[in-house]
Amino acid sequence: MRENAVLQADSLAVGYHRKIVVDGLSFSIMPGEICTLIGPNGSGKSTVLKTISAQLSAISGDISMCGDALCSLKEKDIAKRLSVLFTQKLSTERMTCGDVVGTGRYPYTGTLGILSDHDLKIVKESMELAGAASLYHTDFRQISDGQRQCVMLARAIAQQPKILLLDEPTSFLDIGHKLHILTLLRQLARERQIAVIQSLHELDLAQKFSDMVICIHKGKAERIGIPEEIFSGDYISALYEMQHGTYDPRFGNAEPTALKWNPRIFVIGGGGAGITIYRRLHRLGIPFAAGVLHESDLEYPVANALASVVVTEKAFEPISSESVGKAFSIMERCEKVICCTEHYGTMNAANRELEQHARAAGKLCDFVP
Amino acid sequence: MEKQRMKRTVICYFFLCITAGLLFYFSLICGSSSIPPAAVYGLLKGTLHEGASYRILFDIRLPRTISAFLLGGGLSVSGYLLQSFFRNPIAGPFVLGISSGAKLTIALLMIFALKNSFVIQSGMMVSAAFIGAILCMLMVLLFSGKVRSGAQLVIAGVMIGYICNALTDLAVTFADDANIVNLHNWSKGSFSGTEWKDVRIMTILILAASVCAFLLSKPISAYQLGESYAANMGVHLPIFRIFLILLSSILSACVTAFAGPISFVGIAVPHLMKGLFGTARPLIMIPAVFLGGGVFCMGCDLIARTLFAPQELSVSTVTAVFGAPVVIFVMLYRANERSTI
Numbered sequence: 001m002r003e004n005a006v007l008q009a010d011s012l013a014v015g016y017h018r019k020i021v022v023d024g025l026s027f028s029i030m031p032g033e034i035c036t037l038i039g040p041n042g043s044g045k046s047t048v049l050k051t052i053s054a055q056l057s058a059i060s061g062d063i064s065m066c067g068d069a070l071c072s073l074k075e076k077d078i079a080k081r082l083s084v085l086f087t088q089k090l091s092t093e094r095m096t097c098g099d100v101v102g103t104g105r106y107p108y109t110g111t112l113g114i115l116s117d118h119d120l121k122i123v124k125e126s127m128e129l130a131g132a133a134s135l136y137h138t139d140f141r142q143i144s145d146g147q148r149q150c151v152m153l154a155r156a157i158a159q160q161p162k163i164l165l166l167d168e169p170t171s172f173l174d175i176g177h178k179l180h181i182l183t184l185l186r187q188l189a190r191e192r193q194i195a196v197i198q199s200l201h202e203l204d205l206a207q208k209f210s211d212m213v214i215c216i217h218k219g220k221a222e223r224i225g226i227p228e229e230i231f232s233g234d235y236i237s238a239l240y241e242m243q244h245g246t247y248d249p250r251f252g253n254a255e256p257t258a259l260k261w262n263p264r265i266f267v268i269g270g271g272g273a274g275i276t277i278y279r280r281l282h283r284l285g286i287p288f289a290a291g292v293l294h295e296s297d298l299e300y301p302v303a304n305a306l307a308s309v310v311v312t313e314k315a316f317e318p319i320s321s322e323s324v325g326k327a328f329s330i331m332e333r334c335e336k337v338i339c340c341t342e343h344y345g346t347m348n349a350a351n352r353e354l355e356q357h358a359r360a361a362g363k364l365c366d367f368v369p
Numbered sequence: 370m371e372k373q374r375m376k377r378t379v380i381c382y383f384f385l386c387i388t389a390g391l392l393f394y395f396s397l398i399c400g401s402s403s404i405p406p407a408a409v410y411g412l413l414k415g416t417l418h419e420g421a422s423y424r425i426l427f428d429i430r431l432p433r434t435i436s437a438f439l440l441g442g443g444l445s446v447s448g449y450l451l452q453s454f455f456r457n458p459i460a461g462p463f464v465l466g467i468s469s470g471a472k473l474t475i476a477l478l479m480i481f482a483l484k485n486s487f488v489i490q491s492g493m494m495v496s497a498a499f500i501g502a503i504l505c506m507l508m509v510l511l512f513s514g515k516v517r518s519g520a521q522l523v524i525a526g527v528m529i530g531y532i533c534n535a536l537t538d539l540a541v542t543f544a545d546d547a548n549i550v551n552l553h554n555w556s557k558g559s560f561s562g563t564e565w566k567d568v569r570i571m572t573i574l575i576l577a578a579s580v581c582a583f584l585l586s587k588p589i590s591a592y593q594l595g596e597s598y599a600a601n602m603g604v605h606l607p608i609f610r611i612f613l614i615l616l617s618s619i620l621s622a623c624v625t626a627f628a629g630p631i632s633f634v635g636i637a638v639p640h641l642m643k644g645l646f647g648t649a650r651p652l653i654m655i656p657a658v659f660l661g662g663g664v665f666c667m668g669c670d671l672i673a674r675t676l677f678a679p680q681e682l683s684v685s686t687v688t689a690v691f692g693a694p695v696v697i698f699v700m701l702y703r704a705n706e707r708s709t710i
Contacts, residue, residue, distance in 0.1 A: 050597075053597075053600075053601055054600070055597055055600055055601075074603075075600070075603040075604065075605050076603035077603075078601075078603065079601060079602050079603035080603075082601070083601060084597070084598070084601045086597055086598070088595060088597070090594055090595060090598070091456070091595075092593065092594070093593065093643070093649040094643060094647065094648050094649040095593075095649065099650075100594075103590065103591060103594055103598070103602065104602075106587070106590075106591055106602040106603065107602060107603045109587070111584065111587065112584075112586060112587055112652055113586065113587030113590055113591075113652065114652070159602075
């Protein structure tokens with residue numbers, strides 16, 4: 001466990017009614033770090049977040065917040081250290097967005113909860129930071145999902161926490177708002193040294209915006225580590241028990257399952273031009289082969305995911321006669337050949353032979369299946 | 370904008386106070402025997418000490434008007450608390466069966482007292498009503514844990530109310546004839562026959578409970594955002610819930626004990642006030658709802674006893690006529706509002 005951790009969990013077990021959902025969870029988050037929980041639906045990410053925010057008591061294990069045990073802190077003290085943003089929609093009545101953000105000042109106001117000038121200043125600042133300043137006088141019920149999330153984030157900021165806890169903050173948002181929210185979180189973490197703990201379903205974004213990733217699976221934290229460790233190999237497919245399609249963690253690219261029948265069309269690809277063709281053939285339900293592609297080629301991951309067969313060549317090597325032979329034999333069995341390569345260089349010179357061979361055999365066609 | 374809101378609040382409070390004053394005045398001079406305004410001034414100045422006018426004003430109309438104001442205020446605050454607690458716009462002591470529960474225990478107490486021929490003190494009435502109210506409240510709470518939708522909760526409350534009313538009728542059927550008249554008048558809801566000693570007790574109880582509710586306006590405002598947010602803002606939820614339940618039960622029990630079950634005030638007044646003030650902030654709403662409820666009930670009582678004088682209507686009849694349309698309007702307005710989002 002690290003020194004100065006703002007949030008620390010030690011062999012934590014969480015669940016409802018003594019039924020354990022996630023067990024043996026230990027981690028620590030430093031100020032300015034973004035920690036993201038990923039895992040399949042129903043794996044217990046929200047339960048973990050509810051326990052950390054003291055909405056649910058831990059079944060066993062310890063949580064400490066800025067060095068103090070969570071159970072020893074009063075509600076008001078927790079409120080000054082941690083603010084939350086949950087997925088559930090607020091049903092407000094006659095409240096402007098400014099009023100909603102003002103509720104974030106709750107732990108700091110007096111008995112009757114009247115906002116001071118200082119509080120109002122912080123409310124305005126928080127809304128400006130979250131890009132929601134123009135909504136100050138707008139009724140909270142009349143804004144879009146994306147704006148609502150910005151206002152709720154402003155509310156959480158106005159609470160001036162050391163830890164920001166968010167449950168799927170980007171769900172239901174368009175891609176522009178998703179990036180906006182996550183960029184804001186990154187900015188808050190960097191500039192205000194706020195520790196962020198969140199759950200995300202967008203793996204590609206989790207990979208790009210997290211300092212630490214916790215993978216919740218089968219009742220435990222299966223892996224904890226930096227994104228580079230988590231998003232490698234086939235682990236993500238295993239984590240989500242993916243049975244349909246594949247996930248390429250390098251680009252955050254999800255593709256459907258390949259059509260694994262004998263190929264009817266051979267695509268001579270390379271350089272990225274083939275990607276649209278692969279997707280279109282897959283969509284039309286036509287099994288195809290692709291080649292000869294270098295393992296370093298831009299379109300290799302897509303071809304690999306969608307094609308029945310891919311003839312490959314090692315990166316940075318000229319295409320070997322062995323690979324060409326393999327491609328020829330597959331091409332023989334295909335009805336048509338599509339060539340999407342326009343430029344032949346030293347490395348893919350052999351693909352020109354494939355094209356000429358196909359033309360001679362009368363198989364070459366433009367892509368009009 | 371902030372200044373505009375402030376201005377609106379001040380104007381609305383001023384309007385409510387003026388209306389309350391006017392209704393108070395008319396409640397004193399209007400009635401089956403008309404009292405000259407001079408007598409009212411005399412009473413207020415302390416120069417009127419005796420005579421028929423003094424008796425009517427001081428012993429009948431003044432306590433009645435004060436109790437209409439206080440009980441109306443208490444009932445409305447109770448409705449506001451229940452609406453906040455259940456997050457249900459049509460929750461109220463009458464709809465949720467809490468008034469009926471209080472009515473049942475009071476009926477039982479009355480029958481028991483008359484059988485054993487002892488005189489009921491108003492303190493006993495309030496205690497009995499409180500027991501009935503809290504029992505029904507607990508039943509509603511039990512249901513609220515099981516049902517997810519607000520409509521189901523209201524149906525459960527209405528059913529509890531029916532059961533309590535049926536039991537009350539059953540008890541009344543087996544009571545002596547002489548008791549029934551007394552019980553019958555009361556069970557329809559009326560401010561008539563309020564005595565000064567009742568006024569004293571209700572003033573203490575209702576004002577104390579309403580002030581407590583006002584002091585809770587900060588956690589109520591947090592609770593309006595939802596339980597998980599309230600918890601994160603530092604509200605101690607279990608204690609807060611107990612406070613809300615106790616306060617709303619005390620208020621509706623007190624009203625039922627002194628005036629019988631009065632319908633629709635608890636639902637209608639909070640909505641009217643939210644519309645008038647243009648906010649739902651508890652800090653502003655709780656005093657406003659109290660004032661508004663007082664004005665509403667004074668007005669309804671005035672109508673109930675002057676419209677067909679000397680025949681008196683039950684006050685519930687009048688409150689239903691004015692209150693029920695508000696409920697319908699609220700439902701329509703809410704439905705529209707959802708569709709615009």
